[in-house]
Amino acid sequence: MNRHRHAPSARILIAAAGVALAAAGCSSSSSSTSTTTSTPPPSATSAPAVAAVSTSQCGTKPGVAATGTPIALGGIVTNQPGTSFTDIANMANAYFACVNANGGINGHPIKYYIETEQTNPTQIAADARQLVDTDHVVGIVGNTSIIECAVDTPYWAKLGYYVIGSGIASQCWGTPNNITVNMGPRYSSDGAVQYAIAQHVSKIVFDQSNVPGTGYIAAGPNALAKAAGVPITDLTENVPISDADSVAIKEVDDAGPNGAVVLNFTPPEALVILKAAQTLNIEDHVKLWGCSTPCNTDFLAQSLGPKWNDKLFVNAELAPPDSTNTPTMNLYKAILKQYGKAVSGGIGSFSQMGFTEAEIAVHALESITSGTYTVATVNAAFKAVTNYNTGMLCQLWTFGNYPMHIANNEDYTVTPDNGKMVQAQGCTLISSVDPQIAAYRADAGTAALAPVAP
């Protein structure tokens, strides 16, 4: 693999010379240690403008292909009709390819094994064993699946793996061995609900797809609404939805003219509900619509009309790619362009997550000075990542030795604006009225709150 990459990397070396100085937010140089202020900073937009970024910045030796013994990493992603997270692993792979072409990790290339699964627990367990027994991976990065955290967490814990991924199941946040860059359905729904509460809605209808863990997810929004004295109704829908009209009518009737409907669905399912409300002409029968993070895609903004501008508010976990002009964001776009042919969705939340996970892993690997990359050293390095500026999140990112991890608990709100998603609210902490958020902040202390330095 590395031999193949050699030819393009020579060209990059030449191209890199002109822009080599721009590497500010890049992976190797940005661990700030102490940040005590708790006010959300003016996020990514305050960084210096960068005209162009070369992918040569993703490694320590621009243009030099890594040829040492490979460091094996692995990831498990869902890939089934209607639900596919392969973009996340493919983007992580693109990042690793970029690192390998530019010096690798201390001369060692990263070999990344991607396993896919179809929401079958036995298969998911088998995938984990394949990565460990056959591929001999020393770290797990980029896992994104509907139920993988639930199935494999005991296995990872037994073998001493600390998994950096994104996820959906409750175990992705509630266990010592999993950490994510996304908030997942519960805390993202919290974000959407707390935005609605801040707009003084009189009632909230929280509707989600009937998948495992609906009760766990709904507990967050319910705690928030209860504390604010706003009545809340919990609904679930069987997916795929074939009767979106009646779903939309039910939600709107229940919320009332001054209420809010908050959705927690995959993008296609959210789209059919919102589109039904639009064709029924009832989207104005409520004060506002909210949505957890999956709705944050331009696909959705394009499919819906301008009627939804400032009507639909979507919780967004990562820096908006269009309006952000930071070195990290430009590096992300450059890597996507050069190495991301397998990333079908292009720029978007999924590939941003994959980028961020790979970036954290590379940062951790680069901190290993002994030159030995074993399960023990690599996972110790993962756990040791502290106050790392990913350039994609509102907060500095810390793994730490906690019984649970909600490393990303501060994020944005966006709204459609004629076919694009634009920022409606900057970085805002998810309320610690959610008992899980409160428990995490109690464990992690200031690390849970550390905002990105201005």
Next chain:
Amino acid sequence: MRIRAAVIVALLAFVLFGIPQLFSLYYVDTMTEVAVYSIVALGLGVLVGRVGLVSLGQVAVLAIGAWSAARLLFATTQPYPVVLIEAGLITMVAGVVIGLPALRLRGLYLALITLMLAGAITIVLDTINFPNGGRGFLGYNGGAITPPAIRLPSIAASDKAYFQYSVVVAIVMFLLVFAHIRTRPGRAWAAIRQSEPAALATGINVTLYKLWALALASFITGVAGGLLAGASHYLYSIDFPAQNSIILLGVVLMGGVYSMWGAVVAALLYQFLPALLQNWGVSADWLTILFGLGVLQVLTTAPAGLADQVPKDLARLGRLLRRRLARAPAPAGGDPP
């Protein structure tokens, strides 16, 4: 006959002791699923091949077995074999109660009514969820952040041991079906398949024997569900989508419904082939396409399925090669460009 028995014993010995030693855990886990689904395919094979009842709802039946077993495993400390039998019996009762009125229908109508019933069962399971150690009759705690795993048999707590356990259970189920086929029910089924009115005329209680086949198929599918519960550790209703029944019928038709080997072939197609392709980085979509083409091929040209067709094809290929070799030297081997 004696040679055949020896071959089967040697094969089973290899499966039981060779596979856990020689294969990686990935394939051991995969073969556990093959063992489970060979029982499911066997049940469907009994229905389709023996009495001509095409069911498009076997995955829902499997889900009932898995649900019952999971509930019992969380609620009681009964030994595993007892739980498996209970899950089988519960599924059998459910299958018979649902199937009794449906047996009045035949052919296309019966197949479609099984699809309807499976759709309904899937929605019930979506709504009540699978047990995860919660309280109450349903045993589901929706708010659990780290629900407990479904327990494994104490003698088979490791992946390899559980694989062997599953294979032994599968062998017992195959023997159970074999015993039926070789005795009076098997003969009655054969008569019913030939001609229902003729079977009726010879004094065979058609409804009884059809129901018997349904009960047997439901029982072993329920047992398979119990095995699946252990292999899965955690069960979710999304693991049992109604469309999987369609794919299952497809692979069972491809494997062949008239021989018990067909069930093994079907299970290999359904569980082993995807694992193999996934390891080669081939998208699961290609497999869906392949299964679709397989169904079309089997239905148009090889109704007895692969278990019957492949030996014949190999024999034909062998004859063809022998004739070629006799006429001209074999072409030099080489990879295609």
Next chain:
Amino acid sequence: MPPWSDFEPFIVSGLALGGVYALSGVGLVVLYRATGVLYLAFGAVGAMGALVAWSLVQAGAPGWISWLVCIAVAALITLGYGLLFGPPLSKRDPLVKAVATLGLTLVLYGVMDLLWTTSGGEARSITLPTDNSGFTVASIQVNWTQVIGLAAGVVITAATGAFLRYTNLGTAMRAMANDREITATLGVPVRKVEAAAWLGCGVLAGVAGLLLADMVALDATTLTFLVVSSLAAVLIARLRSIALTFAAAIVIGLVHDLITPITSLTNYRDMTPFVLAAVALLVVSRRQVMSRSREEA
């Protein structure tokens, strides 16, 4: 129990949902009567056409071209399947013919997920110009697409019923669906009639696919397996009466949506088609046990 006024909008949406079921249900019965095949790939073929249309629109093609292409894609796939697999399966029983179309369904389903992946969180939709205008009933807007969907169901029901009964081609189709060999010996050009039936039904699948992609969702899984719910109406009509299929579909849609606002039942509402079909079939079958064995087996 919510007050009656709460149910009013659900009557309107229930009629629309009934129209959705009717559209594919009626298509299935028409095909069954014309070819003797229960074409379970009806939804997948329509979805394929609609996704091709979506791609064309994304590439900048005008709407009407994409709609025509949608119909053409569905028609050609259906015709191709009919020509390729119709003859070898013609002597097999209806069940085998139906299961064979499940093979086509799986092939199309796999192809759609390969070509129109969702791995980047893609969400697609088709919008027809009739979507955003209409009239208001019970505080909700009924758009012209829904009206067209319902009307299409009525028109197809009436037109195909008349076609099969009163035209020579229609009579030939019905005869052939009953017994291909006898029809052939009577001098009917079997191949041509069959091709016409498949082509016509493919067109129907394309039209239905386009409307359903707009009214339900442009999603391969949803559209492919929507057929299963629509089959309920087909079963209630026992694969014969087009008018009864239509009526059953409307009833299923209404019952389904009227259950929606009832909190204790709302999560079970998707069982409506299955339960109604099961009950109807079992009640019917109590009266006639073995008498129909010839036509069904």
